[in-house]
Amino acid sequence: MGMFGDEKPKKVKILDDLYLTCTVCKHDHFWRGEGRLQTTGVIAPGWSQPAASFFVCAHCGYMHWFLPKDAW
Ligand SMILES: [Zn+2]
Numbered sequence: 001m002g003m004f005g006d007e008k009p010k011k012v013k014i015l016d017d018l019y020l021t022c023t024v025c026k027h028d029h030f031w032r033g034e035g036r037l038q039t040t041g042v043i044a045p046g047w048s049q050p051a052a053s054f055f056v057c058a059h060c061g062y063m064h065w066f067l068p069k070d071a072w
Pocket of ligand 1: 022023024025026027057058059060061062
């Protein structure tokens, strides 16, 4: 998967004792990326283009998006 360079997929710690597992296939290694959500402004005022992190499952490719804590 070229879009993430030479980085290897990693486990992702979400909370103190909680690691991310894929919603679809239950895999636990992900590629990390960052971007801005393209919205139509209907979510909430000030959320028109929030910066967010996403984790792509290394097994099935499902994307899991997270907003930074100060955004919610
Ligand atoms: Zn998966």
